[in-house]
Amino acid sequence: MIIPVRCFSCGKVIGDLYYKFAEEVQKGRDPKEVLDELGIKRYCCRRMLLSHVELIDEVIKYKV
Amino acid sequence: MNIKKVFEEGNEVKLLITGTNIALINAIRRTAMSEVPVLAIEDLAIHRNDSVLFDEYIGARLGLLPLKTDLKTYKLGDKVKLVLKEKGPKMVLSSDIKCSDPSVEVVNKEVPIVKLRDNEEIFIEMQAEANIGKEHVKWQPALVAYNEMPKLEGKVSEREAKEVIKSCPKKILEFKAGKIIIEKPYECDLCGYCEIASKGKLKLVPSNNSFIFTIETYGGLTNQEILEKSVEVLEAKCKEFESEIKGKIK
Structure with missing residues (x-):
């Protein structure tokens, strides 16, 4: 849906890096x-x- | 005991600690990870949430954000209020969170919280609490690890040494004064290729009194603060044990 805030295994914050990466x-x-x-x-x-x-951009279209 | 900083990059620090034992190093590692208090969002009141994400989903995301903590003002159990109020269309970022205390702030400013469409609104009141990693990972201040310092024992000729140095996949070996030395011991992962290349003449042994101690903070506290505080906590625990045991056993 939207990038998780932290890495599931080690806990490092990775949420702020996703858009730069993408x-x-x-x-x-x-x-x-x-x-x-x-x-x-x-x-x-x-x-x-x-x-x-x-996927959030896909889901957001269908909100009433 | 002797401590030397061998590596520093971003939030990560590697220390070479010599003349100690595994029990002490591990005690410090465990207290640093699970007994040092740090702030994290704990309670929230969701007044309005028009977004596509559920209230609980947003709550879980907010809780995981590391908050900059001043250990002098925030002791275990202390609380502070924060607010998030935004109107779409926009991507709500962690930097939109306002705190009543200016010394407390979100460490990573660009973490996406939720995306809002036209006219969608979000209004959440939050309460952050100082607590310890034992309670929940969101209160863990850092990643801490140690490993035993590797050492190469045995002798090889200069020609054999060339083979051994070439075999190291990390390229961290050097030939100095008739001996093979591990130049960057903190990068060695004990793969053992040097042992194989020397045909059994060299042996890679982990030391039992020197360690490479790695600490990587999430940003709420500095590495220095975490280690100092963990020693303080460990000391208080030992003092408590001492006062409890006094006069109990004759």
Whole structure:
């Protein structure tokens, strides 16, 4: 739905990094490079951003 | 005991602690993670929520935000009020949260809370409480870990040393004065490739009295504050034990 505030495993705050990450990847850059740039080292935090599907824009249309 | 800072980057600090034992290091690690008080949002009154996310969902997100805490003013159990009032269309960010005490603020300013459409409104009154990590992870101030300092024992010739240094996947070995030295011991993950490349001449041994201690704060307190406070808490616990045990056993 919307990016979780923290990493599920280690608890690092990753919510504020998602839009920067998505914007860079959208430009066609390698996700690995962007994640390294954002300083996300552990693979638990990296999967939070890599595997996220942003659905709030889809859901928001149907609110009465 | 001797403490040396070996690495610092962002919120993370690595310390090399020598001349101590695993019991003490682990006691400090555990108190730092689960006994140091820090602020986090605990109670909320949702006056209005027109958004697509449920009240509980927003509540859970707000609770997980780290808050900058001054340990001199906020003791265990102290509370402070915060407000979030926004009108759409906009993405409500953590920086929109206003606190009654200007010293308390959200650490990460750009965490999305909820997205609002035209004319949708959100109005939440919150109360943050200082509590400990034992109660809930949102009150855990930092990630703390330690590992034993690795050391290479044994002797190899210069030619063999070249092979060994090449075999290290992290490239942290160096040949100095006829000995192989681990240049950045905090990066070694004990993979053992150097042992294999030396054909059994070298042995990678973990030390039992020096440790690499890693602490990575979530931002509510500084690394220094967390460690100092954890020692204080540990001391108070020992003092309590001392006063309780006095005169109990003859």
